[in-house]
Amino acid sequence: MKRLLWTGMLIVSLGARAQFDAAFTNTWALQSYYNPAAAGLDSKLNVQGVYSMQMVGYEGAPKTMVINADMPLWFIGPKHGVGAAFLNDAIGAFSNKKIQLQYAFHQKFLKGRISIGVRPALLMVGLNGSKLDYVDKNDPAFVQNDVKGNAFDLDLGLRYTYKKLWYVGISAVHLLGPTVKLGDDKTREVTVEPTFYVQGGYNLVFRHPRYKLAMDAMVRSDLLFWRGDINARLMYDGEKHKLYGGLMYSPTISVGLLLGFDFHGINIGYSYEVYTGGVGALNGTHEILIGYQHDLDFSKKGKNLHKAVRLL
Secondary structure: OHHHHHHHHHHHHOOOOOOOOOOOOOHHHOHHHHOHHHOOOOOEEEEEEEEEEOOOOOOOOOEEEEEEEEEEEEOOOOEEEEEEEEEEEEEOOEEEEEEEEEEEEEEEEOOEEEEEEEEEEEEEEEEEHHHOOOOOOOOOOOOOOEEEEEEEEEEEEEEEEEOOOEEEEEEEEOOOOOEEEEOOOOOEEEEOOOEEEEEEEEEEEOOOOOEEEEEEEEEEEOOOOEEEEEEEEEEEEOOOOEEEEEEEEEOOOEEEEEEEEEEOOEEEEEEEEEEOOOOOHHHOEEEEEEEEEEEOOOOOOOOOOOOOHHHO
């Protein structure tokens, strides 16, 4: 709801300040998206696609898509990781696109691994004034046509991972506080304030080796507003497939249900988030997650050779 209110204020003044980025339900699956230090952390190619339909039933409700990928690279010495992502976020007449590349450096530290990451990005913001219905269409203070602009952006991240048991990380996105000037006359602008993320997670392993409880938490803030997310997933690791189901909770904002399965490296997940602030239960957020993982080990010759790209 805060993002919808922010959009309305943007239409009027093009100068509002609030949390700029979309909030996803499956935060646990987008580790390298939220923190560039997580890029290439596992010896796998990781690809995720997420589509979120927020506040369904409301006209102009937010719709967000992210495609995120990362993989490790081996050189002489420490391990390196690279990644890339594309974001397309639309709220009514407002649109936000982001193209980003990332690099991470990993080093063994205290029986775990410490990582630092950097992510340059291109931020593209647009507002289609022709879709808006004004009382006074001749008022020059309002946007009447399609205006766009772009700006350079930069994110940084730090993370510590202890084996496969727990992790903690902190990241800063929009670190430069970019100002995007819209239109040819550059008289309208949107300033994106830096946002900080703190993440952590723990895997509780049961006596039965096929079951574990994965718990993750994240707090984000732009020093004006904040949001916290907690989720827990009971996971079953079978011989041919993996299943999980769980719950998420965001204090004062929402609760949600998480479901999904893995099959031959392909992960398909679904979540539904219900808002607790007066929005109807049927006007929640549907989120679909599709991911793919492929083991990579360049230290063994011939291990990942394929006759065609189609076989990956």
